[in-house]
Amino acid sequence: MLYVYCVTEEQVNSVDFARGIEQAPVESYEKDNLIVFLSRLERDTIGITRQNILTHDSVIRSVLEFTTPLPFRFSTLVSAERLENFIGSRGPELCEKLREIRGCVEMSVKVILEPGNPTSAQDDNVTLGKGAAFLLAKRREILGDEKLTESARQISDWVRTRLSAHFRAEEVVLRPSKKLVLSASHLVERANIGAYQEAARELMSARLDLHFLVSGPWAPYSFANIDLEFKTRFGVS
Amino acid sequence: MSSPFDQVILESDNDELEVTELSLLETLDHVLNRGLVIAGEITISVADIDLIFLGLNVLVSSVEKANEVLRERERRTIEKDSTISGRGQ
Numbered sequence: 001m002l003y004v005y006c007v008t009e010e011q012v013n014s015v016d017f018a019r020g021i022e023q024a025p026v027e028s029y030e031k032d033n034l035i036v037f038l039s040r041l042e043r044d045t046i047g048i049t050r051q052n053i054l055t056h057d058s059v060i061r062s063v064l065e066f067t068t069p070l071p072f073r074f075s076t077l078v079s080a081e082r083l084e085n086f087i088g089s090r091g092p093e094l095c096e097k098l099r100e101i102r103g104c105v106e107m108s109v110k111v112i113l114e115p116g117n118p119t120s121a122q123d124d125n126v127t128l129g130k131g132a133a134f135l136l137a138k139r140r141e142i143l144g145d146e147k148l149t150e151s152a153r154q155i156s157d158w159v160r161t162r163l164s165a166h167f168r169a170e171e172v173v174l175r176p177s178k179k180l181v182l183s184a185s186h187l188v189e190r191a192n193i194g195a196y197q198e199a200a201r202e203l204m205s206a207r208l209d210l211h212f213l214v215s216g217p218w219a220p221y222s223f224a225n226i227d228l229e230f231k232t233r234f235g236v237s
Numbered sequence: 238m239s240s241p242f243d244q245v246i247l248e249s250d251n252d253e254l255e256v257t258e259l260s261l262l263e264t265l266d267h268v269l270n271r272g273l274v275i276a277g278e279i280t281i282s283v284a285d286i287d288l289i290f291l292g293l294n295v296l297v298s299s300v301e302k303a304n305e306v307l308r309e310r311e312r313r314t315i316e317k318d319s320t321i322s323g324r325g326q
Contacts, residue, residue, distance in 0.1 A: 007273065048269075050261065057264050073272035086275045108263065185271075200247055214247040215263045221271035 001044050001077045002029075005037045005059045006069035006219065007087075009098045015062050021046065021055050031087045034094055037063060038083075046075045060219045068101050070094065071219040093226050101224075104168060104187045105217035107196055109203075111155055111182040112211040148176040155210065156182050162203045166196040171222045185222035193217055 003021050012035075017026040024039035037059060046052060056074050063069045078086070087094070128136060152174045159182065160170065167186035175181055188196045193216075200214040 004275070053264060053268055054261075056268050071268075071272045073274050074268040076273075076275055078275050082275065108267075197245065197247065204247065212247070213259065213263070215260075216245065218267055221267040224271065224273040226273060 001041050002080060002083055003039045003041050003046065004072045004076050004078060004083065005039075005056060006063055006071045007034055007036045007094060007098075008063060008067050008069045009034060009095065009102075010067050011035050012063055012066040015066060017059060017062055019055075020059050021052055026059055029083070031084065032091045034087055034091060034098075036083065036087065037069070041077065044077055046077060048075070064105065064217070064219045068098075068104055069219055070097055070101065070224045071221050090226065097224060097226060100169070101187060101220045104189050104220060105193065106220040106222055107167070107186045107188050107193070107200075107216035108214065108218060108222075109159055109163070109182070109184045109186070109200065110180060110213040111159065112179050112213070113151065113155065113181045114179065145177065148181075149174075152176040152181040156184065158207075159184060159203065162206075163196065163199050166192045166199055169223065187220060187223055188217070190217075 003024070005020070005026070011028065011030070020026040020039035022039070022041055022043075024041055026037055026039055029036045029038055053074060060069060060071045153176075156172055156174055160172075163186060167188045169187040171185040173183040175183070186196070197214070200212075204212045204214070
């Protein structure tokens with residue numbers, strides 16, 4: 001089986017790969033002007049181990065130093081035939097994706113918010129019947145959710161405003177009811193990495209009430225979901 | 238010498254986790270949840286025990302995601318069973 005790491009539009013001969021998954025050498029496979037970096041394995045499953053996960057990212061990161069690859073998801077093992085079919089049938093979409101991410105990396109911003117209690121102490125002192133108490137509790141729940149959603153949206157807008165000058169595209173996941181309210185991925189041109197990091201530092205110092213985690217550069221993992229887009233577009237499930 | 242593409246973690250409060258742990262968590266989040274998928278069968282395992290086996294065109298990444306899929310499948314099975322038993326009455 002072939003364990004695939006990433007696909008690029010240009011050969012990167014100068015990459016000095018350490019060993020890949022399971023200590024297998026990393027090789028390249030070329031078809032239709034696309035290059036896939038892969039390892040040949042004698043097994044058909046991959047364990048989720050610290051070593052395997054770090055190795056997967058390490059191989060992709062080695063390629064990222066020279067060109068921007070489309071990374072495959074961890075544990076993608078395919079037969080040679082299936083890989084050939086995939087490249088043959090999805091070639092145009094892959095080329096389009098590679099064009100979109102060319103010269104960029106992904107930066108990640110996560111924001112953690114400790115949600116406050118949306119209810120007021122005054123309401124708690126009122127004695128109510130069972131039905132009224134149920135409705136009040138429901139109302140509190142809804143208002144609380146709305147408050148959290150609005151709060152998450154405001155944080156997202158604020159982060160976007162502060163960083164938008166430094167990124168080309170954005171993928172945002174809002175989770176208003178969770179502590180991790182915002183997970184944003186930004187496609188940043190290589191020349192803008194320093195400016196982005198500087199803006200991120202300013203962002204973090206501007207809101208001490210929020211907890212931030214900014215990381216990168218990454219290969220553009222969040223901008224590579226061709227199959228998900230295909231499903232959305234064609235309603236395939 | 239560090240490369241410009243060495244990963245940097247900026248954290249506003251590092252009381253709870255070390256940067257190396259955060260780096261691993263961030264890597265997990267990226268490699269398990271995101272990335273290009275080849276439609277097909279995926280089997281992943283933890284400690285050599287196969288955990289997940291899913292059929293064609295199902296995208297699975299983390300255990301959390303797998304749990305969501307399994308819960309949804311269970312819910313649909315229960316709904317289907319109750320519909321069938323309802324028709325039989």
